[in-house]
Amino acid sequence: MTTAQDANVFEPTVYRVASIVREFEDVVTLTLHPEGVQRPAFTPGQFNMLYTFGVGEAAISICGEDEDQRGFVHTVRQVGAVSQALASVSEGDAIGLRGPFGKGWPLSEAERGDIVFVAGGLGLAPLRPAIEHVLRHRSRYRRVTLLFGTRNPRTILYAKDIERWRRQADINGVVTVDHADAGWRGSVGAVPALIAGAPFDPRSTVAMVCGPEVMMRFTVASLLDAGLPAERIHLSMERNMKCAIGLCGRCQYGHDFICKDGPVMRYDRLANRFSVREI
Amino acid sequence: MTAGQSGMARCINLAALQVLIQLLAGDGYAVIGPIRRDDAIVYDRIAGITDLPAGWTDDQGPGHYALVRRGDDALFGYAVGPDAWKRFLHPPVETLWRAQREGDTFTLAAPRAPAPRYAFLGVRACDLRAIAIQDRVFCQGAYTDRSYADRRRNAFIVAVHCGGVGGNCFCASMGCGPRVDAGFDLALTELVDPAPHRFLIEVGSEAGAAMLARLDSEEATSSDLDLAESVFKRAASQMGRHINTRGLKELLQTQPHHPRWDEVAARCMACGNCTMACPTCFCTTIEDHGSIDESSAERVRTWDSCFTLDFSFIHGGSVRQSASSRYRQWLTHKLAHWIDQFGVAGCVGCGRCITWCPVGIDLTEEVAALRMATDPGSTVSHEHP
Ligand SMILES: Cc1cc2nc3c(=O)[nH]c(=O)nc-3n(C[C@H](O)[C@H](O)[C@H](O)COP(=O)(O)OP(=O)(O)OC[C@H]3O[C@@H](n4cnc5c(N)ncnc54)[C@H](O)[C@@H]3O)c2cc1C
Ligand code: SF4
Ligand code: SF4
Ligand code: FES
Numbered sequence: 113m114t115t116a117q118d119a120n121v122f123e124p125t126v127y128r129v130a131s132i133v134r135e136f137e138d139v140v141t142l143t144l145h146p147e148g149v150q151r152p153a154f155t156p157g158q159f160n161m162l163y164t165f166g167v168g169e170a171a172i173s174i175c176g177e178d179e180d181q182r183g184f185v186h187t188v189r190q191v192g193a194v195s196q197a198l199a200s201v202s203e204g205d206a207i208g209l210r211g212p213f214g215k216g217w218p219l220s221e222a223e224r225g226d227i228v229f230v231a232g233g234l235g236l237a238p239l240r241p242a243i244e245h246v247l248r249h250r251s252r253y254r255r256v257t258l259l260f261g262t263r264n265p266r267t268i269l270y271a272k273d274i275e276r277w278r279r280q281a282d283i284n285g286v287v288t289v290d291h292a293d294a295g296w297r298g299s300v301g302a303v304p305a306l307i308a309g310a311p312f313d314p315r316s317t318v319a320m321v322c323g324p325e326v327m328m329r330f331t332v333a334s335l336l337d338a339g340l341p342a343e344r345i346h347l348s349m350e351r352n353m354k355c356a357i358g359l360c361g362r363c364q365y366g367h368d369f370i371c372k373d374g375p376v377m378r379y380d381r382l383a384n385r386f387s388v389r390e391i
Numbered sequence: 392m393t394a395g396q397s398g399m400a401r402c403i404n405l406a407a408l409q410v411l412i413q414l415l416a417g418d419g420y421a422v423i424g425p426i427r428r429d430d431a432i433v434y435d436r437i438a439g440i441t442d443l444p445a446g447w448t449d450d451q452g453p454g455h456y457a458l459v460r461r462g463d464d465a466l467f468g469y470a471v472g473p474d475a476w477k478r479f480l481h482p483p484v485e486t487l488w489r490a491q492r493e494g495d496t497f498t499l500a501a502p503r504a505p506a507p508r509y510a511f512l513g514v515r516a517c518d519l520r521a522i523a524i525q526d527r528v529f530c531q532g533a534y535t536d537r538s539y540a541d542r543r544r545n546a547f548i549v550a551v552h553c554g555g556v557g558g559n560c561f562c563a564s565m566g567c568g569p570r571v572d573a574g575f576d577l578a579l580t581e582l583v584d585p586a587p588h589r590f591l592i593e594v595g596s597e598a599g600a601a602m603l604a605r606l607d608s609e610e611a612t613s614s615d616l617d618l619a620e621s622v623f624k625r626a627a628s629q630m631g632r633h634i635n636t637r638g639l640k641e642l643l644q645t646q647p648h649h650p651r652w653d654e655v656a657a658r659c660m661a662c663g664n665c666t667m668a669c670p671t672c673f674c675t676t677i678e679d680h681g682s683i684d685e686s687s688a689e690r691v692r693t694w695d696s697c698f699t700l701d702f703s704f705i706h707g708g709s710v711r712q713s714a715s716s717r718y719r720q721w722l723t724h725k726l727a728h729w730i731d732q733f734g735v736a737g738c739v740g741c742g743r744c745i746t747w748c749p750v751g752i753d754l755t756e757e758v759a760a761l762r763m764a765t766d767p768g769s770t771v772s773h774e775h776p
Binding site: 121124166208352355357358366372 | 495679727
């Protein structure tokens with residue numbers, strides 16, 4: 113077990129909003145810089161608890177760091193009070209941050225083999241630093257595929273990054289949309305349908321998946337059909353979180369606490385509950 | 392150390408018990424013990440032995456609790472009331488920090504009031520184990536809950552062996568009682584009959600030994616020890632309920648579709664009383680508040696229950712919508728997942744959840760029913776949609 117953390121683990125540290133990118137109508141990406149302290153290291157797949165003064169806290173995946181590694185980058189979708197407040201910050205605003213928390217993607221385990229990243233919607237956020245890691249260490253990996261499903265062509269998250277990954281890193285990136293518009297020439301349909309045609313050798317592939325639970329269910333089924341063993345499929349799970357440190361009990365998923373035993377979890381370890389409803 | 396070790400066990404009388412309470416108070420402890428209030432025996436501040444519920448006991452059954460007179464003046468002649476000691480160590484409402492806006496930033500000022508120093512008088516074996524279990528939750532994981540740890544470190548515990556047990560007790564099934572074994576500073580066995588009214592007293596820590604040295608005590612006689620032994624035997628033979636724990640973890644973890652979950656959900660009101668009364672349930676929610684002028688904010692932690700819809704709320708709706716899924720979460724967590732998470736079951740057999748359930752749902756009965764009805768279709772499915 114890791115050594116006990118002694119600081120008051122409920123106290124956020126002040127970070128400044130350094131820049132804001134509006135990705136589309138209800139989604140923003142924030143770069144956050146710590147004030148007077150060094151930003152802690154993180155593993156791709158981990159998350160932070162972001163706090164807006166007097167409003168509350170939400171678990172938000174770390175989707176990257178800035179060039180000089182000074183800060184954290186987070187992408188937030190407005191769905192309720194806290195995310196709304198986070199989406200409405202201005203440059204220079206002070207917000208609170210606790211983290212990083214949780215277990216990340218198995219990037220060293222995946223070395224010397226193929227990788228399939230599968231993302232649905234905002235599920236691309238926690239995969240982005242994993243993809244950037246692969247980009248920095250491209251020679252350690254063989255074929256790399258990103259299958260990304262989103263609602264429509266106007267909600268393609270990190271579109272420029274996806275282009276760059278394709279160009280610079282020989283990443284086979286396929287974007288599929290639920291609803292095409294007139295100008296869309298790409299794929300239409302659900303993301304699991306793309307798995308059968310993706311270039312990977314199931315005997316030496318690691319899959320990393322994040323998206324809504326239903327999407328992950330179908331994705332897992334397709335990956336297993338394609339011959340990938342359950343222990344090389346990794347999912348990033350979501351449950352209600354209040355503390356992020358295993359003390360509030362809210363994120364329980366069977367015997368696991370998603371905040372500390374996840375959010376990235378190996379499929380074979382949760383296969384017995386994955387199809388159980390309301391667990 | 393047990394009462395049977397000759398030479399170790401000593402006896403104190405009622406006057407010395409009074410002195411014990413006063414010495415603890417004099418040492419700066421807030422002394423908490425059983426008192427009779429609102430027709431129940433609850434834990435609160437006590438000043439002396441006259442505050443204790445002399446001559447009262449509790450009659451307990453599923454959804455039933457009533458105080459009745461005993462035939463004697465026993466001070467600890469009841470089982471357990473609605474309160475657990477977690478009310479003090481893990482308080483129902485706790486401010487974690489306060490913050491002030493300052494210019495374009497904010498600063499935190501944790502409530503730096505020193506942690507209270509509690510002395511608990513009358514901790515039962517089941518509740519002692521429950522405290523040990525919450526220690527595992529709050530102090531022995533990757534992150535330590537500092538405020539709990541501070542209160543816990545400060546606490547002085549006077550345990551009391553159970554003389555008569557309650558109708559809903561099954562601590563013996565859970566391996567938690569009725570005899571106190573570890574985790575106390577001092578432990579008492581109340582000897583009422585034959586007179587004089589006295590207590591066998593055992594030492595469980597250095598602090599306990601130091602305290603005993605300040606009390607008038609005499610060496611326990613062999614008849615004191617025999618009497619204590621018969622008290623233990625009587626308690627063990629009176630267990631109102633029983634759970635067969637063999638293979639229970641595996642059973643619960645592989646039966647998520649058992650029809651009994653729906654059957655119990657038809658009776659369960661999902662009120663969460665069981666989780667509030669339970670001495671081991673630790674779940675909380677966190678609320679952040681801001682002042683109207685936005686100049687200050689605070690974070691408050693309050694007890695929460697897996698029976699609320701809010702507990703499992705994620706964008707799009709609660710994960711556990713049905714009462715059956717919430718009861719399943721509760722029972723499976725207590726008796727199965729807890730073992731994976733913390734190395735012990737999350738139930739100590741105190742029976743509070745049975746007593747304080749408004750419709751008298753009895754987990755021992757539910758477990759028996761889950762065991763009996765085998766449901767061929769309901770071992771965990773490995774198929775995929
Ligand atoms: C590991 C992890 C990573 C995540 N990463 C991201 C990310 O990168 N980007 C992102 O945008 N989101 C992410 N999320 C999701 C994000 O944490 C939630 O969407 C966020 O908590 C929403 O907070 P909110 O207050 O805006 O929304 P709400 O959904 O309104 O509020 C959430 C909280 O308020 C309470 N609540 C609100 N409404 C109700 C109601 N009707 N009934 C009962 N209770 C209610 C619940 O207790 C809940 O805890 C992640 C979640 C997890 C667990
Ligand atoms: S589950 Fe019931 S019997 Fe077990 S410790 Fe909790 S309240 Fe007591
Ligand atoms: S039974 Fe429910 S309230 Fe109690 S600890 Fe488990 S999840 Fe929390
Ligand atoms: S979020 Fe509190 S235990 Fe996981």
